Amino acid sequence: MLTSNSTLSSEALMELENQYGAHNYHPLPVVLARGRGVYVWDVEGKRYYDFLSAYSAVNQGHCHPRIIDALVEQARELTLTSRAFYNDGLGLYEEYLTRYFGFEKVLPMNTGAEAVETAVKIVRKWGYEKKGIPAGEAKIIVCGQNFHGRTISIISFSSDPNAKGQFGPYTPGFQSVPYNDLAALQAVLDQEPEKIAGFLVEPIQGEAGVYVPDDNFIPAAAALCRERNILFVADEIQTGIGRTGALLRICGDCTCAGHCEQQATYTRPDVLILGKAISGGVYPVSAVLADNTIMEVIRPGQHGSTFGGNPLACAVAMAALEVVRDEKLTQNARQLGNRFRERMQELVDRFPQVLSKVRGKGLLNAVVINDTPDSKTAWNMCVSLAEAGLLAKPTHGNIIRFAPPLVITEDQLEECCDIIAGVVEQFAAN
Numbered sequence: 331m332l333t334s335n336s337t338l339s340s341e342a343l344m345e346l347e348n349q350y351g352a353h354n355y356h357p358l359p360v361v362l363a364r365g366r367g368v369y370v371w372d373v374e375g376k377r378y379y380d381f382l383s384a385y386s387a388v389n390q391g392h393c394h395p396r397i398i399d400a401l402v403e404q405a406r407e408l409t410l411t412s413r414a415f416y417n418d419g420l421g422l423y424e425e426y427l428t429r430y431f432g433f434e435k436v437l438p439m440n441t442g443a444e445a446v447e448t449a450v451k452i453v454r455k456w457g458y459e460k461k462g463i464p465a466g467e468a469k470i471i472v473c474g475q476n477f478h479g480r481t482i483s484i485i486s487f488s489s490d491p492n493a494k495g496q497f498g499p500y501t502p503g504f505q506s507v508p509y510n511d512l513a514a515l516q517a518v519l520d521q522e523p524e525k526i527a528g529f530l531v532e533p534i535q536g537e538a539g540v541y542v543p544d545d546n547f548i549p550a551a552a553a554l555c556r557e558r559n560i561l562f563v564a565d566e567i568q569t570g571i572g573r574t575g576a577l578l579r580i581c582g583d584c585t586c587a588g589h590c591e592q593q594a595t596y597t598r599p600d601v602l603i604l605g606k607a608i609s610g611g612v613y614p615v616s617a618v619l620a621d622n623t624i625m626e627v628i629r630p631g632q633h634g635s636t637f638g639g640n641p642l643a644c645a646v647a648m649a650a651l652e653v654v655r656d657e658k659l660t661q662n663a664r665q666l667g668n669r670f671r672e673r674m675q676e677l678v679d680r681f682p683q684v685l686s687k688v689r690g691k692g693l694l695n696a697v698v699i700n701d702t703p704d705s706k707t708a709w710n711m712c713v714s715l716a717e718a719g720l721l722a723k724p725t726h727g728n729i730i731r732f733a734p735p736l737v738i739t740e741d742q743l744e745e746c747c748d749i750i751a752g753v754v755e756q757f758a759a760n
């Protein structure tokens with residue numbers, strides 16, 4: 331039996347969080363103490379499959395030894411210098427990352443929201459300096475039901491009343507169009523194209539409930555932007571790094587794990603935003619990638635972060651990306667994702683009174699529960715799944731997202747599908 335650092339029970343630890351922490355989350359009642367690969371253990375030693383993967387930050391599996399070694403080795407040498415000086419990790423990392431994803435430049439940050447903010451700043455400045463938008467009038471088009479983070483500017487263009495309500499006044503300059511609606515996008519882009527600097531989009535909307543757009547939405551949206559000299563900005567913080575069965579979701583159905591701009595299915599964004607699994611969940615690392623003509627609008631003093639590009643982050647992210655390539659995680663996500671949706675579709679067919687739909691790409695999937703959006707069914711099902719040894723979390727409405735670490739094996743995946751089937755049967759019987 332595995333023991334934790336703490337001698338306190340789950341009950342006691344939950345009570346501590348409840349008493350001393352802000353209530354800005356509503357976690358499932360499970361207290362985790364250890365993780366390895368696809369597994370996590372609670373403080374009582376019970377083992378679970380992790381089907382959230384820290385919102386797809388832990389694609390490489392928990393505590394991957396290569397990534398942890400990189401962290402520990404680098405931590406012994408140098409952790410933080412700030413960007414007031416050069417450090418011996420940053421240049422190598424920047425070269426590695428830009429080659430890995432096929433861009434000329436990267437701007438390193440820490441969290442996803444910071445990277446989105448960075449992209450917004452770059453896009454606006456490009457709009458003024460390169461496109462000639464009149465001062466203070468740059469617009470960025472976003473999509474309804476988006477999730478791009480939690481800062482004031484980002485929630486200013488959220489359509490989620492819970493995320494946005496009572497945090498105003500809001501940052502102006504954003505306009506929303508329905509997701510996956512090319513006609514609506516075109517209409518908005520044609521209103522004042524000379525004042526629109528960029529279009530920011532998730533290639534699959536993760537938080538919203540794993541909404542997969544039509545196959546042509548992303549490429550066609552990018553083409554609409556290109557024709558109007560509007561930057562196409564892809565937020566791949568959740569969809570990137572192998573999660574959807576391609577290195578990036580914008581790679582479409584190509585499995586080459588990068589380096590394939592020639593591929594017909596590849597939609598090259600002007601600005602690419604990465605976070606989460608770029609570090610394997612070991613350390614907060616995010617990045618904005620673009621070519622020189624765009625990135626050069628940012629000059630010394632105009633943007634930065636004390637921790638951005640620190641040696642620890644560089645070492646961790648390089649190791650994490652090596653693991654994705656060496657262990658062929660993209661290919662695994664694609665194969666096992668197909669199998670997962672096949673198994674879930676069987677359940678949807680057998681128990682339509684419980685499940686109405688499964689959707690997703692690779693190992694980013696969601697099962698839609700057949701109940702009203704405000705019912706507790708998805709939550710209750712997640713509690714039962716946890717009791718049965720599998721952790722997942724409801725997302726907006728009655729939807730359960732299933733996103734295991736990409737290191738999951740075929741046997742493990744089949745076992746997990748059996749666990750889910752057992753819980754669904756149990757709900758069907760009640």
Ligand SMILES: *Cc1c(COP(=O)(O)O)cnc(C)c1O
Nearest residue numbers: 441442443477478479565567568
């Ligand atoms: C998680 C996420 C973010 C925000 O990342 P944080 O690290 O939580 O700030 C932004 N965009 C998308 C698509 C995400 O999934």
